Amino acid sequence: MWRRATSLSSLIFSSSRRPLRDQQGAYSLKAWEFFCAEPFKGEGCLSKEKNLFITFVLGGPGSGKGTQCAKIVENFGYTHLSAGELLRQEIASNSEDGAVILDMIKEGKIVPSEMTVKLLKKEMESCDNGKFLIDGFPRNEENRIAFEQIIGAEPNSVLFFDCPEEEMIKRVLNRNEGRVDDNIDTIRKRLKVFAASHYPVIEYYSKKGKLYKIDAIGTEDEIFERVRPVFAACKGAH
Numbered sequence: 001m002w003r004r005a006t007s008l009s010s011l012i013f014s015s016s017r018r019p020l021r022d023q024q025g026a027y028s029l030k031a032w033e034f035f036c037a038e039p040f041k042g043e044g045c046l047s048k049e050k051n052l053f054i055t056f057v058l059g060g061p062g063s064g065k066g067t068q069c070a071k072i073v074e075n076f077g078y079t080h081l082s083a084g085e086l087l088r089q090e091i092a093s094n095s096e097d098g099a100v101i102l103d104m105i106k107e108g109k110i111v112p113s114e115m116t117v118k119l120l121k122k123e124m125e126s127c128d129n130g131k132f133l134i135d136g137f138p139r140n141e142e143n144r145i146a147f148e149q150i151i152g153a154e155p156n157s158v159l160f161f162d163c164p165e166e167e168m169i170k171r172v173l174n175r176n177e178g179r180v181d182d183n184i185d186t187i188r189k190r191l192k193v194f195a196a197s198h199y200p201v202i203e204y205y206s207k208k209g210k211l212y213k214i215d216a217i218g219t220e221d222e223i224f225e226r227v228r229p230v231f232a233a234c235k236g237a238h
């Protein structure tokens with residue numbers, strides 16, 4: 001089942017943007033309960049030590065994940081962990097892993113899961129906030145399973161920014177952040193990897209009723225208005 005943020009929005013808000021408690025109270029409550037569900041707590045895992053509330057933010061290269069994460073942080077007090085940014089920091093640290101990671105990123109490949117999850121875990125452990133936006137991860141089923149096993153938690157919700165390839169290419173080529181992978185050859189490789197690996201992940205969370213598919217075409221603000229209801233449903237509960 002795909003949850004479209006636009007339909008969630010019409011479920012919870014009237015056109016005047018007020019909660020529809022009277023007419024659609026049951027639906028609103030259902031959505032609220034879903035977002036505010038008890039965090040997963042497995043034996044000996046990070047989520048046992050603190051209450052975790054995790055959102056995975058997925059989408060192809062240039063679909064706007066990082067841009068929208070910044071807006072979610074500003075409005076809803078999450079801690080943003082970009083898996084790609086953590087990997088780039090590891091490269092900059094000149095560690096052994098960093099050298100492996102650089103080779104993979106240049107080729108647009110997915111870095112071995114244990115390296116990425118190790119970096120995510122370190123950040124999550126050292127952060128007082130338990131509300132995390134995990135951006136650009138998991139990129140494949142292996143990533144997803146490694147996260148669940150090592151962190152011992154599942155996301156409460158998953159955003160998927162749905163963007164046509166030609167728009168992603170245009171945005172990445174204009175990004176201008178000096179990244180080694182923002183060139184047309186690597187972008188084509190990244191898009192191939194994305195097409196071959198993302199679907200099972202989003203399908204998995206879709207079946208669990210955790211997936212929110214967001215149309216990623218429009219201005220940054222227009223897109224954020226599609227994202228907002230996903231988080232507004234649970235504001236104040238964490």
Ligand SMILES: Nc1ncnc2c1ncn2[C@@H]1O[C@H](COP(=O)(O)OP(=O)(O)O)[C@@H](O)[C@H]1O
Nearest residue numbers: 061062063064065066067171174175218219220
């Ligand atoms: N809605 C949008 N319309 C046009 N450009 C956008 C939009 N959202 C983000 N961008 C730009 O596109 C590029 C890629 O966005 P980014 O957030 O880095 O995507 P991702 O993290 O998914 O790769 C950036 O230069 C960003 O400023």
Ligand SMILES: O=c1ccn([C@@H]2O[C@H](COP(=O)(O)OP(=O)(O)O)[C@@H](O)[C@H]2O)c(=O)[nH]1
Nearest residue numbers: 060061062083084105108109110111136137
């Ligand atoms: O969990 C991750 C996240 C990123 N990457 C690598 O890092 C690159 C850049 O990822 P990022 O999310 O920063 O790119 P974006 O999608 O934002 O353009 C990817 O192409 C991959 O090579 C990875 O292997 N695993």
Ligand SMILES: [Mg+2]
Nearest residue numbers: 065066084136
């Ligand atoms: Mg990004």
